[in-house]
Amino acid sequence: MLAVCVTTASFAQNPKIGKEIKATKDYTAGKAILDAQFANLTDEDKGKAYDELYKLAKEKADPTIALITTGKTEGVDYKTLLAALETAYNCEKYASKDAKKNVEEISPYRTALINAANIADNDADKLAYSLCYVNTAKDGDAYVKLANFFASYALYQQKDYTKAAKFAKAALGDEKVNDMAEQVYRGSMEQTMKTREDSLNYVKDLKAMNIDKYFVQICNIYQELGQENEVNTLVEEALAKNPNNKIAYFTRASINNAKKQYDAATVDFKKAVEIDPSFIQAWFNLGVCASQKGFDLNEKYTDKTGRMPNDKAAEVTAVLKEAITYYEKVRELDPNHEQISNWPMQLRMLYNAIGEKAKADEISKMLGDI
Numbered sequence: 001m002l003a004v005c006v007t008t009a010s011f012a013q014n015p016k017i018g019k020e021i022k023a024t025k026d027y028t029a030g031k032a033i034l035d036a037q038f039a040n041l042t043d044e045d046k047g048k049a050y051d052e053l054y055k056l057a058k059e060k061a062d063p064t065i066a067l068i069t070t071g072k073t074e075g076v077d078y079k080t081l082l083a084a085l086e087t088a089y090n091c092e093k094y095a096s097k098d099a100k101k102n103v104e105e106i107s108p109y110r111t112a113l114i115n116a117a118n119i120a121d122n123d124a125d126k127l128a129y130s131l132c133y134v135n136t137a138k139d140g141d142a143y144v145k146l147a148n149f150f151a152s153y154a155l156y157q158q159k160d161y162t163k164a165a166k167f168a169k170a171a172l173g174d175e176k177v178n179d180m181a182e183q184v185y186r187g188s189m190e191q192t193m194k195t196r197e198d199s200l201n202y203v204k205d206l207k208a209m210n211i212d213k214y215f216v217q218i219c220n221i222y223q224e225l226g227q228e229n230e231v232n233t234l235v236e237e238a239l240a241k242n243p244n245n246k247i248a249y250f251t252r253a254s255i256n257n258a259k260k261q262y263d264a265a266t267v268d269f270k271k272a273v274e275i276d277p278s279f280i281q282a283w284f285n286l287g288v289c290a291s292q293k294g295f296d297l298n299e300k301y302t303d304k305t306g307r308m309p310n311d312k313a314a315e316v317t318a319v320l321k322e323a324i325t326y327y328e329k330v331r332e333l334d335p336n337h338e339q340i341s342n343w344p345m346q347l348r349m350l351y352n353a354i355g356e357k358a359k360a361d362e363i364s365k366m367l368g369d370i
Helices: 017-024 027-040 043-069 078-093 099-109 112-119 123-135 144-157 161-171 178-192 196-210 215-224 228-241 246-258 262-275 280-301 310-333 343-353 357-367
Strands: none
Touching: 017 027, 017 043, 027 043, 043 078, 043 099, 078 099, 078 112, 078 123, 112 123, 112 144, 123 144, 144 161, 144 178, 161 178, 178 196, 196 215, 215 228, 215 246, 228 246, 246 262, 246 280, 262 280, 280 310, 280 343, 310 343, 343 357
16 A cells, blocks of 8 residues: 655744844834745734834834924925835734734824825825825725825826726716816726727716716717717707707717718708807818818719719809808918818818919918918
8 A cells, every 4th residue: 555645835934023023123124024034924923023013114204203293394204104004004904913003003194195195206106105095095085086096197107007097987076186087087998998898888987977078079989889879869968958069069060971961960060150150170170071072072973084064063163162161261260270280271272173273372372382
């Protein structure tokens, strides 16, 4: 009969580690000892080690705590406070003998981490301060959303967009940072969306945040997903709520223009500029819509020899002249083409198309082309 040898794993436990850490009389040296042996320690020994390490961390943080208590900021070393807080909460994690006392002693200074995260000049520190605050927050914490925002910002800067979106979403609702949190959340989601489900979940969140504010973005996503019915429903709901919603008219017009339904698009673009005569993008798109219609008609009416009946030529010219009136309105609103850079090229093209070379040359001179 063969004897079966069973080997059991054993840990190189060190019940004296607490004394070793205490003997260093230095937080950094004590932490190095704990880190080196951590994987092989029992939870009980980890608790003992953290109790001793906390004493060293607290001693090192005391000068900073004194400054914070008196409201001073010069000379504050937030990293020592961070170390003391993290060590105290590790005492709590491993149920050390002094855990409750340690946490109660250091936690009143925890809010200083918010200021530390705010003023940190590098993303790694900003993330460390804010994560410590978030991870030790209790229900009803007044500043946890703020800390979540700082974490999201740091993660976004580090291009960790998945985590950035998570923390930014958790920051929503804080009046101090809500708008910035929305920006980080949107930027992160747009970097990470891969599936149709991702896009629909993003739309759901945009609606929850502010459907009016993100109306255009929501419609664009639906349009990209081919969900035109959802776009039309949103437009109808928006107009039912506010008949003077220029963005709703503009959105529906843009969709119809993309489908070459030029007449329907023109009606809605005109409604948008009727509501807001300074709506330059709508004026420009009226020009785009009319010029596309004119060039489509030109292609439709031109025969194989390159000729076109006079009545059809007149129809095409009339449509292109209509486009010119819209672009001239853009010119009036944006004479230095600072808002819409390419209106001069569009207008010059149309003047050349209807044979008004002098006006086309005038625009070329304006652009410095001749």
